[in-house]
Amino acid sequence: MKIKIHRGAAQIGGSCVELTAAGKRLIIDVGLPLDADDPESDEILPHAEGLFTDSQQSLPILGILISHPHQDHFGLVHRIRPGIPVYTTHAGEVLMESGEILSGHKMNVEWQHFQPFESFSIGPFRITPYLVDHSAFDACAFLIEADGKRIFYSGDFRAHGRKNKLFENMLLHPPQEIDALLLEGTMLGRTKESVLTESELEDQFLDAIRQSEGAVLCTVSSQNIDRLVTIYRATKRSGRTLVLDLYTAIILDRIQSFAKLPHASNEFDQLQVWYPWALSSLVADRSGKELLYKFKPWKLDRQDVHENPEKYVLLVKPSYWKDVEKMDLQAGSYLYSQWSGYATKAREQELRHMLEQKGFSLQHLHTSGHATRDDLRSFVRAIKPKILIPMHTEHPEEYESFGGVSRIVHDGMELDI
Ligand SMILES: [Zn+2]
Known part of the structure; x- marks a missing residue:
């Protein structure tokens, strides 16, 4: 088997x-670089x-696995040429497709679904997805067998989230006889981050x-489901009501059938939605007005937040800062969770500046989605790979300290294992 990190x-x-x-070829992930300004530019396409x-010249690509x-793992999937199937979990597809509400990109992807821990084949490749603990819902690592070799692609993972049992299980029952481990190392170099x-x-x-005696506003990714659960639980314990912005309400509504999650419904009385x-006009334009009406029974008006700010924890995004300004809130708390x-x-920065002028205090409440050096x-x-290949890291040289044979490759270099 040959491996090439593009x-x-x-x-x-x-x-x-x-x-x-x-x-035959198989692709794993087609991510958008974190620093890409324009996802439509041709310069950012991997070679x-x-x-x-x-x-015509190249070997056929049978499929793409999205971890x-x-x-940064799927952001270019809407640009692949038609006819290549893309494999992910059902919930993964729902989350990726939901991004269209904000981005306006129609995906036009030929989706295929896999289930965690259920092996399947694509041509000569035998794939087993391992569900992992990460800040993205349904994140998977992959064991891939072909040509009598076994490689393991870690994807992104951690050991300190709500699904940390998955990490413990992996250490107890690691995949055996791995020829090459492609391992993420995001946290190497981010030594100041608290975990x-x-x-x-x-x-x-x-x-x-x-x-906080006044309003509590919170910025968090709508796709960081673990964190939304954390914030919902803390809000409930405080006696306040969590007010989801419409986009987060849509995301939670779409994936609540895959896991027991708080979402706008009569089941969750300390949860409302603001528009x-x-x-709201983007949602109406791109997905139809029915989607707006869907959350109406739980709608909270700006005026309600203005009159009783101490009752709520409100999810905000920088792009809503004008709406927040109109609520005319004073001396509350702003919790940044990214x-x-x-x-x-x-x-x-604009949002923060506005909130500072209104006497808000700022707190950074966050924990990483990635494994620590010790983990x-x-x-x-546990895995004891024959070779360890650094990736998704700015410090490949530090992998030597993990023991075993680490092999630093460069983008575009082919490795025969
Ligand atoms: Zn990730």
Whole structure:
């Protein structure tokens, strides 16, 4: 089997890997680089022949596996040439397709679904997806067998989320006889980030909400389901009501059939929905007015937040800052629950500036979606791969400290295992 990392050998995000066996190719992830300004530009396409345009010369691509619904792993899937099936979980598809409400990109993808821990074949490749603990819902690692070799692609994972049992199980029952392990290492170099479990973070949220006498606003990714559960639980414990923005309400509604999750319904009495103006017209334009009406029974008006700010925890995004300004809230708390690297964006700064002027205090309440150095080391020791290939990291040289044979490759380099 041959392995080629098209992108991600020495960077976080934009992942794309190609495997070749018996004259056929399989792609894992087609991610958008984290620093890409324009997802439609041709310059950001990885150099995988025949993936985005027709190519007579190259070996056929039988399919694409998507490890999880994070943009840096699937963000170019709408640009692949028609006719290549894309494999992911059903919930993964729903989450990726939901991004269309904001991006306007029609995916036009030929989806195929797999179930975690159920093996399936694509041509000469035998694939077993392993559900992992990560900040994306339904994230999977892959065991891929072909040509008598076995490779393991870790995708993104951690050991301190709400599904940390999956990590413990992996250490207890690791896949055996792995020839090559492609391992993420996002946290290497991010030494200043604190790593809390989601339950510890829930307690921090509870303290922050209790300490606030006014409004509590919170920025969080609508696709970070673990974190939304954390915030919902803390809000409920504080006696307040969580007010989802319309987009988050849509996401939770679409995936609540896959897991027991808080969502707008009569089942969850401490949960309401607010309608940011620009977002509501986007939803009406792109998905139809019925979707707007769907959440009407749980709708909360801006005026309600203005009059009783101490009753609510409101999910916001920088793009809603004008709606937030109109609520005319004073001296509340702003809880930022994303990676600090995103906070430097102009719109986030705009929102913060406005809130500061209104006397809001700011707190960063977050924990990483990625494994710590110690957890990465335990992972490598459990799997004992013949070779360890760094990827999704800015520090491939540090993999040597995990023991075993680490092999640093470059983007575009082919490795025969
Ligand atoms: Zn991820």
